[in-house]
Amino acid sequence: MKIQHKIVAIPLTVMLLVSTITFILIETYLESQLIERNKNELNTLAMASLESVRTLETIDTQGEQHVIRSFQKLAENIAHAGDFRVTYIDANGRVLGDSDISFDQLSHIENHADREEIQLALANGKGIAERYSATLSTDMLYVAVRSNEGHYTDNNSHLAHPIIARIARSQSSIYAAIYELRETLFLTGVLSIAAVLALGLFGARIMKRTVQNEQQLLEKRVEDRTTEISILQTFGGLLNACSTLDEASEVLNNVIPRLLPEFKGSISIIKSSRNRLDRIADWGGDWPGADRFAPGECWSLRKGHQHLSTEHGIQTLCHHWVDIPTDHQTLCIPLLAQGETIGVLHFVMPMDVSLDHYKGLSNAISEQVGLTLANIQLRDSLREQAIRDPLTGLFNRRYMLEALDQSHSRAERTQTEIAIMMIDLDHFKLFNDNFGHDAGDHVLKAVSQVLKDSLRQEDIACRYGGEEFCIVCPSTNEQQALQIAKRIGKGISSLELNMNQLSLGTVTTSIGIALYPNHADNMEDTIKAADEALYVAKQNGRDRAEIAQPIFVEKAEEQPALEAEFEPVAETENA
Ligand SMILES: Nc1nc2c(ncn2[C@@H]2O[C@H](COP(=O)(O)OP(=O)(O)OP(=O)(O)O)[C@@H](O)[C@H]2O)c(=O)[nH]1
Known part of the structure; x- marks a missing residue:
């Protein structure tokens, strides 16, 4: 697997994993929230249904059938408002009214005293149960609440019994909501993952292209560097073989423009009197500097190291420059050999040329040129000594x-x-x-x-x-x-x-x-x-x-x- 594929695949896999876990956690949380909400809603409805029983208090003397009819009516009315079932049950488990069965069926319905939610409600005031309804043949969620005071007086005992209001909702409607939620979540998840995948692929493409470009740039740089090194080697070899200044300046003229194509350049040599420098070679077009100048006119000689005219954003031109365009900068590098300054290598180049790359190259050139010129000067002086009479300066x-x-x-x-x-x-x-x-x-x-x-x-x-x-x-x-x-x-x-x-x-x-x-x-x-x-x-x-x-x-x-x-x-x- 290529590195750029790995870079994309690993975070994508992690993302997918995290998305799936997040999806499951959210789904579980929302599901429990939904059930809880249903329970609360049914509880509220049960309380409200119990509250509504107060309206029936006046009818307890009008006969049992009439009372049951009233409970039945009340249950049906309340249930009319939503998708839930309302049941009224007395403390003995007798069903007094039920929104999901008819009045006629009420007398046939079995006693509810054994129902879990009823038992809980009688014992604790409130009971919740999820179970199968034999009456409706479906899973239901039941919430039952019991009144504290007596609401219903039966004809036999004339005692006031507490009433239980029970609200039930089919589990299928709850599960439908959960499925709907799950669907929405799943869709959102899939869409998110698709978006992440698309973004990932898009990113991968961009990354691949960037990596390719970087690689090409790197290869080009390596190629350029290799060419430079081989030119520098040839340059060094040629310079070493030069025995006169003329030969050396011919080599400089031919080679340096290839290494520094955007640069004009020249070399000035310090005379033996050390009070003057003479230009011995230049390349790259008309030279915008003086043919000869005093050492004090060059900042590089005064500073003892190279001088860039635009260093630190401050324009400082040496006095030996004659006609430098405003959009150009200059670089002077002292030529050293065995610790002695023997001349200066000058460059003129456009302002927008970055010197970061060329600094190393120009230094390598100056070192090579300095050594060569020193060798030539030494050879010249030895030759002069060998052929001249020291007293008169005439040939021997x-x-x-x-x-x-x-x-x-x-x-x-x-x-x-x-x-x-x-x-x-x-x-x-x-x-x-x-x-x-x-x-x-x-x-x-x-x-x-x-x-x-x-x-x-x-x-x-x-x-x-x-x-x-x-x-x-x-x-x-x-x-x-x-x-x-x-x-x-x-x-x-x-x-x-x-x-x-x-x-x-x-x-x-x-x-x-x-x-x-x-x-x-x-x-x-x-x-x-x-x-x-x-x-x-x-x-x-x-x-x-x-x-x-x-x-x-x-x-x-x-x-x-x-x-x-x-x-x-x-x-x-x-x-
Ligand atoms: N000061 C100095 N004297 C030198 C040098 N080389 C040779 N001489 C002297 O030149 C003189 C040459 O003298 P001679 O060869 O006798 O001849 P002359 O006196 O010039 O007489 P004629 O040549 O006959 O006119 C000698 O005294 C040498 O010492 C040198 O490098 N410096």
């Missing part, structure tokens, strides 16, 4: 050699040249000796900044070692390389070096330039050629740039020397 030699391989392949593909410049500060030992190692470091940093400022995005500047730098400029010919070298040379020699309010004077630099494939047929030899050109620049008096001799040309004696073709940087710029 190892990275440059790797990057050179890639530049080489590209140059091969595009049939372009690569210029390599070796840069060395002039007399740096002297500078260190004069001003100290810290001042030397200061100069190295300043020179590095000049290099960074002088180069294009695709160029690579690296600290090759000590006070020596190397620059790789893809797709660059000799003339362009010389121009870059001049710019760098002038930039460095123009530096006004000060440290702790002490002037450190100026530094100059020597630059050796070599081009692939003009000066060597591989990258290693090109670097060597640039290094040799640097040596030439040093030899030629420093503060200048020199173009290398092709290695294969060096071997061919007929080729003229090239170093004379280039002027020192400073001289050229000064010219």
Whole structure:
């Protein structure tokens, strides 16, 4: 039996049982009440009949037959008023009048002294009996009452006898009333049970439908939850595999709208300076918030936990929101990793969206995103540490050699040249000796900044070692390389070096330039050629740039020397 059937069947059975017992109890009660009422009614009638005998007192001297006729008449008159039998009996059991037999039959009727109700009435003043009537051949209810004083004087003794008035009613009429009552009760019971059954069935149907709907809703919820979990798992897997912010934001763009379809969203990352957040990704349409903002502009960062703009019915929008429609609300969740806040996950959604369901989901997303972004940042920082020189922030030699391989392949593909410049500060030992190692470091940093400022995005500047730098400029010919070298040379020699309010004077630099494939047929030899050109620049008096001799040309004696073709940087710029 299904649960919903049980829910209906059990109370119905109980109801039926209770109804039946109630019906029996009511029926028994009403039946006894009906009999009691009949007895009372007959008693009242008997008393009234006895009272009526007073009207006959004057006739006791007019002869016995006349008296009996009077009793008979009185009995008939009283009985005329209803469905009962009236009998007058004297103290000896002689019937003086009876409404249900004729006057002529009276003389033949047997003495009633042995009748139960008469005996009781004579003894106690009142007698009730339910018995078979031989005269009427039916079951009857009898109530007899006796007068206290004498009413009747017989001719023989001239003594006044008490009179008994007896009222009888056929049991069948009482039972008819009981049957009628039973019928009414039964009908009422059946109708009630039918109504209860109908209501029960109706209720069962409604309950069944409700249960079905609930079940469907539950199944849908479970299905949605399962889908969400599997999307979240995929999401987590994809995010874990991301090695850059771009990759992560692409995953966020694709996955989060599927989990939170009614939400617009974005992610802002805190810069390492910790004074600004930059939006790195958004989804769901035009983003109604600022691209960048200060940490203090977001309530979630100030509170240290998520902030809903409509929390507790109070509208509190963060200042980084630009254009939020009045029927929308916002949610900001700080992104945490290893206890550190690394950014904020923002959501905008319609006011009527219930957040109860989405809260868990958005928290799961924020946790996943926070960890991923932290991992990417950590990976980025480790990578940076691995490829950068800590003093100058320039790439290190190892990275440059790797990057050179890639530049080489590209140059091969595009049939372009690569210029390599070796840069060395002039007399740096002297500078260190004069001003100290810290001042030397200061100069190295300043020179590095000049290099960074002088180069294009695709160029690579690296600290090759000590006070020596190397620059790789893809797709660059000799003339362009010389121009870059001049710019760098002038930039460095123009530096006004000060440290702790002490002037450190100026530094100059020597630059050796070599081009692939003009000066060597591989990258290693090109670097060597640039290094040799640097040596030439040093030899030629420093503060200048020199173009290398092709290695294969060096071997061919007929080729003229090239170093004379280039002027020192400073001289050229000064010219
Ligand atoms: N302050 C500082 N000095 C460095 C660093 N690396 C190398 N040096 C110094 O750079 C100087 C290089 O000197 P040298 O190679 O003899 O050449 P130079 O004095 O620059 O003379 P030329 O190259 O011939 O013009 C040495 O004194 C090194 O100690 C560094 O990281 N910081």
